[in-house]
Amino acid sequence: MTAQGIYLDNNATTRVDPDVLAEMLPLFTEQFGNPSSMHGFGAAVGGKIEWARKQVQALLGAAHDSEIVFTSGGTESDNTAILSTLEAYPKKKSIVTSVVEHPAVLALCDYLEKKRGYTVHRIGVDNRGNLDLDAYKAALGPDVAIVSIMWANNETGTIFPIEELAQLAKAAGAVFHTDAVQAVGKIPMTLATSAVDMLSLSGHKLHAPKGIGALYVKRGLRFRPMLRGGHQERSRRAGTENAPGIVGLGAAAQLALMHMTDENTRVKALRDKLEQAILAAVPNCFVTGNPANRLPNTCNVAFEYIEGEAILLLLNEADIAASSGSACTSGSLEPSHVMRAMGVPYTAAHGATRFSLSRETTEEEIDRVIAVVPGIIAKLRSLSPYWSQAGAPKEFAPVYS
Numbered sequence: 001m002t003a004q005g006i007y008l009d010n011n012a013t014t015r016v017d018p019d020v021l022a023e024m025l026p027l028f029t030e031q032f033g034n035p036s037s038m039h040g041f042g043a044a045v046g047g048k049i050e051w052a053r054k055q056v057q058a059l060l061g062a063a064h065d066s067e068i069v070f071t072s073g074g075t076e077s078d079n080t081a082i083l084s085t086l087e088a089y090p091k092k093k094s095i096v097t098s099v100v101e102h103p104a105v106l107a108l109c110d111y112l113e114k115k116r117g118y119t120v121h122r123i124g125v126d127n128r129g130n131l132d133l134d135a136y137k138a139a140l141g142p143d144v145a146i147v148s149i150m151w152a153n154n155e156t157g158t159i160f161p162i163e164e165l166a167q168l169a170k171a172a173g174a175v176f177h178t179d180a181v182q183a184v185g186k187i188p189m190t191l192a193t194s195a196v197d198m199l200s201l202s203g204h205k206l207h208a209p210k211g212i213g214a215l216y217v218k219r220g221l222r223f224r225p226m227l228r229g230g231h232q233e234r235s236r237r238a239g240t241e242n243a244p245g246i247v248g249l250g251a252a253a254q255l256a257l258m259h260m261t262d263e264n265t266r267v268k269a270l271r272d273k274l275e276q277a278i279l280a281a282v283p284n285c286f287v288t289g290n291p292a293n294r295l296p297n298t299c300n301v302a303f304e305y306i307e308g309e310a311i312l313l314l315l316n317e318a319d320i321a322a323s324s325g326s327a328c329t330s331g332s333l334e335p336s337h338v339m340r341a342m343g344v345p346y347t348a349a350h351g352a353t354r355f356s357l358s359r360e361t362t363e364e365e366i367d368r369v370i371a372v373v374p375g376i377i378a379k380l381r382s383l384s385p386y387w388s389q390a391g392a393p394k395e396f397a398p399v400y401s
């Protein structure tokens with residue numbers, strides 16, 4: 001528990017680990033040289049950057065450290081992967097993606113479709129958030145330059161069968177990119193033996209700072225830089241390196257690897273405890289996404305007949321930070337595209353609430369959330385016109401069980 005309360009919004013961003021910060025600090029004041037410089041100041045920083053690259057390589061289980069390109073974060077990595085591949089294969093005019101991607105992929109695909117004449121196949125999901133494999137296979141063909149499908153969904157934590165998808169893409173002659181921003185550091189990976197060609201990750205989702213990330217580019221893949229200029233990052237990403245951020249990402253990758261077992265045992269057990277207690281204590285709520293195949297830290301519960309926004313406000317009053325699956329907080333009355341894609345009824349989608357834990361979450365915190373949530377939901381329902389109209393509230397849960 002921090003001074004501001006209980007933080008269960010780790011899929012939005014995480015706290016920088018104090019050990020990560022400690023690794024970064026000398027890069028601001030003592031080791032401030034430009035890594036491209038031909039003197040000791042520069043060489044010291046260059047050495048640190050190469051150390052960080054090896055840590056990210058280890059976390060991804062990649063074959064070569066040269067396959068890691070540092071970027072400014074998940075959005076830049078996603079944009080670079082797609083734009084690079086389209087430029088490398090100018091004759092191919094189709095892209096395959098999913099309806100539940102992050103805007104870093106979806107908005108770019110919308111743009112490429114509307115302004116650049118590309119054909120975009122957006123593969124749908126079932127009511128558990130699982131990808132429509134038949135539609136995916138049907139969309140693959142000789143005209144597809146790149147497939148970009150996320151490893152795990154940020155709202156529900158649902159994990160896609162990335163290896164299978166990558167192999168199918170490869171067989172069809174397409175480059176396979178995955179936005180693994182939510183998956184990296186939470187589940188083990190061995191890219192060295194994988195068909196994945198490109199992978200995006202972001203530092204601030206794994207206890208490194210905001211504004212640093214990486215793109216994995218498999219050795220031998222055709223690559224065209226998005227930023228042109230100096231020869232940094234082997235000419236794949238021009239611009240003087242964000243050395244403190246890179247070193248922070250390296251330190252965070254090292255820690256994530258060390259804590260991988262904890263994430264998949266203790267953190268997962270806390271998530272399950274929270275979820276089971278809420279489901280047992282609160283009527284008319286259900287878990288969205290695929291409970292059997294998702295990130296160990298994420299739990300998204302849809303509370304019927306109430307607004308996610310109101311739930312968040314009352315949680316905030318109780319010093320608990322969570323997140324709403326609905327987009328109303330961003331000025332729209334529409335529920336999120338992920339909830340809509342899964343066909344979650346409006347009466348439930350508006351009440352979708354995401355609790356995302358981290359290795360810093362304690363049992364005491366989870367116990368407090370368990371104690372507070374049922375009262376908040378009951379209070380809001382007592383004020384909700386939909387709830388009283390519903391009388392004995394309608395049961396949507398069987399559709400999703």
Ligand SMILES: Cc1ncc(COP(=O)(O)O)c(C=O)c1O
Pocket residue numbers: 011012072073074075076102104150152153154179181182202203204211213
């Ligand atoms: C799945 C996914 N992709 C991409 C991003 C964007 O990453 P960044 O904030 O580092 O640009 C996020 C962050 O919310 C995300 O959850």
Ligand code: FES
Pocket residue numbers: 307308309310324326328329332333334335350351
């Ligand atoms: S949560 Fe506010 S409009 Fe749906």
